[in-house]
Amino acid sequence: MLTDAQFDRVVRYVKIHYGIDLSQKRILVNGRLETHFLHNGYDSFEEFMSKAEMDFQGAESKGLIDALTTNHTYFLREQAHFEYLRQVILPYLKVKEEKTRDLGIWSAASSTGEEPYTLAMVVSDFFGLEAANWDTRILATDISTRVLEHAVKGVYLKEQIDPLPEIWKRRYFINHGEEYAVRDELKKQLIFRRFNLMDEFPFKRKFHVVFLRNVMIYFNDDVKYRLIDKIYRFMEPGGYLIIGATESLDKNRIQFQYVQPSIYRKKE
Numbered sequence: 377m378l379t380d381a382q383f384d385r386v387v388r389y390v391k392i393h394y395g396i397d398l399s400q401k402r403i404l405v406n407g408r409l410e411t412h413f414l415h416n417g418y419d420s421f422e423e424f425m426s427k428a429e430m431d432f433q434g435a436e437s438k439g440l441i442d443a444l445t446t447n448h449t450y451f452l453r454e455q456a457h458f459e460y461l462r463q464v465i466l467p468y469l470k471v472k473e474e475k476t477r478d479l480g481i482w483s484a485a486s487s488t489g490e491e492p493y494t495l496a497m498v499v500s501d502f503f504g505l506e507a508a509n510w511d512t513r514i515l516a517t518d519i520s521t522r523v524l525e526h527a528v529k530g531v532y533l534k535e536q537i538d539p540l541p542e543i544w545k546r547r548y549f550i551n552h553g554e555e556y557a558v559r560d561e562l563k564k565q566l567i568f569r570r571f572n573l574m575d576e577f578p579f580k581r582k583f584h585v586v587f588l589r590n591v592m593i594y595f596n597d598d599v600k601y602r603l604i605d606k607i608y609r610f611m612e613p614g615g616y617l618i619i620g621a622t623e624s625l626d627k628n629r630i631q632f633q634y635v636q637p638s639i640y641r642k643k644e
């Protein structure tokens with residue numbers, strides 16, 4: 377069980393480096409760290425935290441964020457967003473980018489991969505045979521190394537891919553008994569990277585679509601609106617930002633135009 381001072385130290389660290397506010401999550405922090413220490417053989421909190429504080433890129437820091445992030449996700453979560461992408465966003469972009477044939481899509485808190493793979497399936501389906509003529513970059517990023525490794529592997533249990541249409545299961549997965557592996561042709565459309573949303577954006581090109589779903593709930597308002605401003609600057613005019621269905625943005629604090637709940641757009 378962490379003392380008050382130890383709990384405050386963890387909360388401060390995670391807030392400063394990752395923007396995540398755990399100040400009201402004492403039970404979660406206690407439980408997750410206890411398990412992490414047990415599984416990894418750490419017995420001194422002081423030693424662990426000192427290492428994490430000294431080396432931000434080290435194993436302790438990565439382990440800490442792996443342990444403390446909540447990575448819940450599933451295929452076709454908030455399905456209406458993918459329908460909107462298929463019916464409204466992609467038809468618009470297909471016309472708009474007819475000459476460049478270039479599309480940048482970012483799943484900015486991609487967790488174990490269900491969201492970016494779903495994006496890739498929607499895009500593949502939409503372009504069909506024309507896909508080869510389009511340069512569709514789907515970038516999937518997350519701060520947790522553990523979930524990224526899972527995403528890169530692209531192996532899911534049968535019950536996890538159950539929500540997907542049969543045709544997608546056949547087209548985009550290879551069945552190995554109880555497990556389904558994402559086919560290489562689909563994987564090739566994605567780039568997975570570890571990226572902290574608090575950092576400066578290193579991207580060379582702007583995005584047409586950004587999915588930033590179910591991550592802002594962990595940030596306080598200052599962090600959240602600073603991030604939204606950064607994303608705005610890295611979006612193409614007319615580009616769409618999709619946030620989680622239970623999240624919201626105050627229209628007086630953003631440059632994006634409101635389209636409908638959880639869907640925003642940069643002015644054309």
Ligand SMILES: C[S@@+](CC[C@H](N)C(=O)[O-])C[C@H]1O[C@@H](n2cnc3c(N)ncnc32)[C@H](O)[C@@H]1O
Nearest residue numbers: 394445447449485487519520572573589590591
């Ligand atoms: C609940 S999951 C959301 C997954 C997916 N977007 C969805 O809606 O199903 C939230 C993810 O945000 C990631 N995350 C939290 N803070 C982050 C940060 N500062 N930078 C990048 N990713 C972060 C976590 O590691 C976690 O995988």
